[in-house]
Amino acid sequence: MEAYKRWVRRNKEYVHSLESLANGLTWLLPERFSESEIVPEAVTSILGIMTAVNEHIIETTPTNPSQMHTRHMEASSFPYSLFLTLMKDVETLVEVVAQHFYGDDNRWNFLAVTEATKVLARLALLRNSGYKMLLHGGETTNDGNSTNDAEQQDVRGRLLQQQQGQNGHFTPQGRALSAMSRFGENARMLSDPTWFRRVEHHQRAVMELPETEIKRPTMSSFLSEKGISGSLFLMGEVMFIARPLVYVLLIRKYGVKSWLPWLVSLSIDIIGMTSSIACQKDPKLPLSDPEKDELRRRKLLLALYLMRDPCFAKYTRQRLESTGKTLEHVPVVGFLTAKLIELLVGAQTRYTYMSGS
Template sequence: MEAYKRWVRRNKEYVHSLESLANGMTWLLPERFSESEIVPEAVTSILGIVTAVNDHIIETTPSQGHPKPQEPSSFPYSLFLTLMKDVETLVEVMAQHFYGDDGKWNFMAVTEATKVLARLALLRNSGYKMLLQGGESINDGKDPNDTNQPQARGRLLQQGRNGNFTPEGRALSAMSRFGENARMINNSTGFHMVVPHNINNPAIIQLPESDIKRPTLLSFLSDKGLPGGLMLMGEIMFIARPLLYVLLIRKYGPRSWLPWFISLTIDLMGMSSSTMLLTRHFDRKLHLSDSEKDELRRRKLLLALYLMRDPCFGKYTRQRLESTEKMLEPVPVVGFLAAKLIELLVGAQTRYTYMSGS
C-alpha cells in the first residue's frame, strides 16, 4: 500500500487523466438507464471509489517531513461523504431492481440519513464552518489566493506545494453538483505557517490545526452573534433538506407537488439565511472566505435542478426539451447532438441521485 501511495503521489496528473477517461467511458457501457443497469453502475461506483481513495492519498501527501492533516477530526468525514456519493446511485439501482419503484425510497432515506449524520458531525468538528461541496471538501476558513496571509506567503516560498484537485464528476452525475468546477483547486492545509523574518532560514514554525480548540455551539453563537446563527440555520437547512425531501416522496409519491414545494421552500429559506451574511453589516461580524462565497453561488445554481425533478419535469421541462429537439432536428450535426443530449437528460432524470443536489 505504501508503494502504491508513493506511485499515486508521484504521478497524480497521470492518475487524474486516467480516472477522467475511465469515468467518461462508463457512459458508453451498454444498457445504461435500462432495467439491467446494475453491472454498469457497479463499474462506475468502483471507479469512483478508486478515484476518491487516490485523491485522499494525494491530499495527505507529506510535505517537508510533516504530514498534512486531513480534517479537524480523527474520522475522515470528507472521504466518507465522497464514497457515499459514489455508491448511492448503485444503491438506488439495486433497490429499484429488487424492491420496485416504491421500495427504493426506504433505501434512499437511509442513504440520506447517513449523509445527514456525517455532515452534522463534520459541521460540529469543523467549528461550525460552512460545508464546502456538501462536506466533500475541507473548509480551512482561509482564502487560498490571499497573499497577505502568513500561510499563503509560506506557500509562495516553498516549491512543490501544489493544490489538491477534487475528482472530475461523471457526465450527468455532475448535474447533482451543478455549478461546481470540474477540477476545483482546494488548497487546504492543516498548518498555520509563520514565515520567519529571515527568509533564508529554512525553519518554519508550524502549529498543527488539531491543537486549536474547537468552539462549542454556545461559544460559537456567543462570539458570532446573529450572523453566526443565520449561517448555522442555513447550514442545517442545507443538510436536512434532502432527507426531508425523500421522506415526503416516500409518503406522497414522486408525482406529488407537495415534496417539491416543501423542498424548494427549505432551500430558499436556507439560501436567504446564508446570503444575508454577504451584506456589509453582517460581514463585519462573520467574514466569509472566497471559497465560502463560491459555495453560496454553487448552492444557488443547484436550484436549477428543480426543473429536472418531478412533477415539474414531467409537466413542463420535458415538453420544452422535446420541442427544442424538434426545432434543432433539421440542423446537421447540431440536431443529432441535441437529440443525444436530451435523450441522456431524460434518462438521467429517472435517477433520484443524479438530480438530488445532495
C-alpha cells in the same frame, strides 16, 4: 495499507495516469455489459472510490517531522470529507441495485438511509470544522482561505481531464446519461473541481504549518460570539444539510408525483439560502472566496427543480419536446438538440442524478 500509502505517495503521477487509463478503458468494454445498469454503475463506483482514496492519501502526505505530528492527529479523527466523497460515488449504485431487486417504490427506503447517513456525517463535520460553511456538501475542506486564481489556472486543465470519464458507461446512451449524473456539480467542475480544492488545501497546509493545535469553538461560544447572524448562518447550514433527507422521506410517503415534496424541498432551500445570504454582510461573519463560490453554486442548484417531478412531467418536458420539434429541421442543431433532450429525459429518471446533494 501503510505500504500502499507509501507507494501511492512515491508515484503520484503514475497513479493519476493509471486512473485516467482505467476510466478510458470503460469505453472499450463489450456492449453485453450494458444489458444491466448494475455492472456499469458498479465499475463507475469502484473507479470513483479508488480515485478518492488515492487523492486522500496524496493530500495527507507529511513533508516534515512537524507536519507528521499534525497529520497523525488528523488521521486519528474520522475523515468526514473522504467519507462523503465515497458516499457520492456509491449512491447511484445503491439506487440502481435497490430498484432492480426491490422495485421502484422500495428504492426510496434505501435512498432515505443513504441521505440520513450523509446528514449525520455533515452535521458532525460542521461541528468539527468550528461551524464553517460546508463546501460542496462537505467533500471539500473549508480552511477559510481565499483561492489563488493563478494557481488554479496552472493545474485546471489536468484536473478537469481527470474528472472526465469517471462516470463512463459502456453504451452511448449510458455514457451520456452518466455525464448528466453530475449536472448539479457542473458549477464546481467548471470553476472549482472538488479535489482541486483538496490539492490547494494540501499545498497551503504545507506552507502554513500550525504551531499549536487550534481550539474549535462550541455551538454556545459560536452563537454568543456571532449573535443573530451566527444563528441565521447555522440555520441556513442545517437546512441545507437536512433538505435532501426531508425530500426523500416526503417522496417515500406521498409519492414522486405529489407536489408536496417538491414544494417543501424548494421552500427549505430558499429559506436556508436567504438565511445564509442575510448574514454575509455582518463583519463578524466574513465570507472567504470559496464560501462565496459555494453560495453561487447553491443558487445554481435551484435549476434542478425544473428537472424533478412533478414539475418536469407537467411543464419542463413539454417545453423541451416543443423546442425539439421547432429545431428538428435545422441541420446539426436539430440533431444536437434532440440528443440533449434525450439525455435530460433519461437522466431525470434517477434521483441521484438530480438530487443536488
